[in-house]
Every structure is written in structure tokens, then in C-alpha cells.
Amino acid sequence: MAAFGLHEVLGDTLRNGRGLSRQIQPVLVAREQGSFRSSTGLQVTPEQGLHVECADVVVVCDIHLDQDESPQGRWREEIAWVHRHIAAGALVCSTCSGSVLLAEAGLLDGAEAASHWSMADLFRDRYPTVRFRPERILCDSGRAGQLITTGGASAWQDLALYLIARFCGAEEAARVARLFLLGDRGYGQLPFASMARPRQHSDAAISRIQAWLVDNYATPNPVSAMIERSGLSVRSFKRRFSAATGYTPVEYVQALRVEEAKQMLEREAVTIEEISASVGYEDPTFFRRLFKRRAGVTPAQYRQRNRIRGLPA
Template identity: 35%
Template sequence: MQTVSIIGFDGALASAITGVIDLFRLAGVTWARIHGEQPEPHFTTRLLTRNGDPCRCINGITLLSDGSWEELDADNADLVIVPTIGAPIDQVLASNADLVAWLGQFNCPNSSSSGQVRVASNCTGAFLLAEAGLLSGKEATTHWGFSNAFHQRYPGVNLHPEKLVTVDGDIACAGGGMAWWDLGINLIERHAGPKVARELAKAFVIDAGRNSQAPYSALQSKRYHSDPVILKLQDWLEEHYSQAVNLDSLATLSGLTSRSLMRRFKLATGDTPTGYLQAIRVEAARVHLESSRFPVEDVTRLVGYEDVSSFSRLFRKHTGLSPGAYRLRFGR
């Protein structure tokens, strides 16, 4: 039986701790009970904190720990999971320097010899892994709403905020909010097999087919730069996105050559002017689909496109859903 160690710290999200514990403890158990069979548990769990102190979660709940993470050696750990940071991220990072240093031992080559996922994070817990250097050069994800802050702080991480779960070597990350259940099912499949994971997902009524958090995200305006020309152009695009726009007209508006505009816009935002405009239009279309009854054809024209099929392909590229499927999921 494998041991899953969940790392507790003050300001963590309680559900990302207790929910994960429930999943692993009941893998091989709930399904068997439903069918009147003998349970076969596959995991035991431990909540580990600094010095074994209670974990005071962001919702006011205090969870008793099973011991200290300092007693756990990386070479002997089956699986370590870092939950969501619910409190201000900078505050949690600053007050957990010892935890960050402890997590750093999993960056040792000797600790990754099993070929199996051994360290994982949910949502903003990825900040703790990145702070410890575990994600440098690796693919990772985090909550879409904090992706800009993450990218700024850890530019050496190959961040994919559109993904719900990433696995790179022996490290896994999950996206925002309740993605801990997707992470849990993924890890249970890897450690206990697809049959156990599939049965647990059915028992918990979990949709195990989710792979993207793009439908839930909102436009990240990419304003963490200080180029006044590009900031002014972003303001203009966000006000006039429904108009016919091309690179030459944007260059004229900015007072730059087309080549200089492309270079400066990419440097400032990480995107092209066209790509940024598309993202604004998709975001505007989301609002219409969520709050109005306009047909998709009308929404297409309202955000600056004429061809419905082309717009639908663009919308699916950004959100992972067709406009109609998006309205069914998020519309009034």
C-alpha cells in the first residue's frame, strides 16, 4: 500500500486537502462497497505540516496533522501533494521558506529514479514547487487567473495555463479550483491502474474526461509591461475590437512601422497584435453567449467577424468548446 503525503500550511485551501484525502483513501473502497464486494484500499494518507502543528486553512477550518514533513525523506516518499494556496501567494511563499527548502530535495536526481509521478501540486500550489526550483525547464500549469503572475515570477517554467493537468517526468500539476479531483484521478490511475481510477470516478460521479481549463478562463490583459505605446494600443483595441483592423492601420495608429510594432507588441505582451485582437473578440463573444440570446451568427458579427465557421474554429481554439457548447454550459 502506497502512502500519499499531503503538505499542509496555514492559508491552504481546505477542500484541496480533504478532497484529495477522500479520493485516495476511497480508491478501491467505495466501488466495492456499492457492489457488496470486499474493499481493497490502495493508499494510506498523511497530512504533514511544519513540526506536526495543526493546519489553519483559509476558510477558518483547522485540520489536525499526522506528523511533520521534515520527517519524510525524498528517497522514501511514494507521493507528495502540495494543495492550493488560498491566502495571498506572496505572503505564503514568504512565510514558508523552510517548506520551500524542504521541497527542494525532490529536485535531486536520486529522488526521481522511479519513473513515476512523486510530487504534485494543485492550482496555486505550483508556486511552491516553482519557488523550490522543481519546475525549472518543465511543463506545468496553475490557476489560469494567476498565470501572468506565475510567468513573471518563474519565466524558466514551460507554463501551459490552458491545461487542466500536466505531467513532466516525476512532477504533476493541476489547474485552478476543483482541479484536484482531475489530478487525483490521474495520479490514482498512474499508481493503482486505470480500472481503479475509472471505478472511483464513477463512484464519485466525476467527469474523468476533462483536459482543459480554457473554457473557464477569462482574458488575461497582459499589462504587466511598461511600454506606453503598446499600452495605449491595447486600450484602443479593447474599445474598437469589432471594427475592421489590420496591421498597417495599427502601425499608423501607434506611430510605428509595421515591423517595429510587431517586435514591440510581442516583447511587451508575448503575443502578436492579431493574436491579442482575436483573444479580445473571443472574450467579448463569451459575454454575449453567457448573457444574451443572440444567435451565434449575430454574436459573430457583433465581435467583428462575418464568417461563422471561421469564428467557430477560432472560438474552439481559445476555449476548447464550440460557441453552442459554451452557451449550453455557461449561459443563463
């Protein structure tokens, strides 16, 4: 269920988002606080009832509605609660079929809206003024960005990243995406992986080189420069560097460069060629091959899957 997924993912900003200027504290709300079973038989225990009046964000999760079942007259208390929140300036969102409740509330009249594709006939027949967009994953449904609807059952993941980016920043959204493997998972886990943290060590000469490399990884012939700055022989430097960090010098430089390239692909509207040159590779073809080997996808594919939805292109 979307409610549980959203609760866990959004709550990670509170548990592990240290240093954020803003964090998200999710609360599961229902008409009654007593435990009940969902349409799939899963037990749900709300944390609060509809007396909550101070939420900054309201997410209406997917609802169960049989094909021959009319939404007319349903969710009166929930609709009144949503109306109070949107009147107070809260951001109101829906996942999957939750947009039916927003449509029933009249909030989507004249606006575009996403929902599960199976809701197309219902929207056409009951909500003819709503411009139903079954192809959309995430849709700004108006009121100056105050209404957000999303598509099918797994679109809650896109909503989670959108909300984290909007309230906590793109960097936090990217961290959460990598942690929970959110996004297109067709290429496995490698596109979500970050550079493994070098092991702790006491080799002062290698530590100095690592510190220097943070700001100089794009320098030409970096391994030669590292060896020269260390004052060690080539053989001794390579042996000590590998023992201290767990990487060969070349692998370490490549990992740093690819990680920086990932950050640029996530946040900046620059060409692959510009990114390649910026991280130290004058040959963009070589850069693309290296990036795919380390990240599992091409730079273009990584950008497509990791640029946060809702942020400027």
C-alpha cells in the same frame, strides 16, 4: 479544500479497493502537527510533520497568496522537504496554486506548468522561464513524469484519478470516478451509474441462463436463445425472469451490453461502430440511441469524460 478531497478519494483505494496489487494511503502533512485554521477559516489537523521521509507521492495543495504578497522567502522548510523527496525519486504534484511553491523551489524552470489562471501574472513576472499553461487541467511538467501540475481549484479531482490510474490501475480509477461522481457532472448522475445488481433469487433455471448470458450477451436474438435454453414457455420464462432479476429479459441484455460498451470506451482505442458490433448491435445508430437512453450521454461523450487522464488514447 483539495487536501480533504484528495484524502477521502485516494483513501478509498485502501478502504474499498479489495484485491488491488497496490493501494494508496494518504497522509496529511504540514510543517507543524498542531491544528490550525486555513485562510478560509476551516480547521486543519495534520497527521504528521515534515519529518516524513518515505512518501512515494507528494501533493502540494493550493496555497493562499494575496495579490500584493510576494512568495520570496516563504516555505523554506517545505521546499527543502519537497527537494529531498524528488531527489529520492518520489512523484511530486501540485493542485491549483500549489504550483507556485514548486516554481519557487526552481523545479519548474524551463518546463510547462498548470496552475490557477489567476496566477498568470505572477508566473510571467517572477518565473519567466516557466511556460505557464493556464488552459491545461493536468500537465506533465517534466523529469520523466516525476512532476505533475494541475489547474484550478477543482482540478484535484483529475489529479486523484490520474494517481489512482497510475498506481492502482485504470479499472480502479473508473470505479472511484463512478463512486464519487468525478469528471464532468453536467449530465447528472446517470453517466456514472452502473447496472443495478440483480436481486438474489433461488430460481435455478434463471440462474443458469444468467450464467450463460455472461459470455453470450452478444449473440444474435439473445432473448429467443435464452427462452430456448431454459426449456420454458415464452410467457413463463419472461414472468420468472422478471421476478428473479428485476429486469425484463430485453432490459437485462441491454444493460449487460451497455456495461461492456462502457468498459471498452474507457480502455480501448476502437471506433464506436466496432464497439457496437462487438456487444451485439450491427446498427450503430440504434446502439448510440440505446446507449444515450441508458447512460444519459452519447458513447463519444462517455469516452471523452471517462477515459482516464494520462493513459494512452
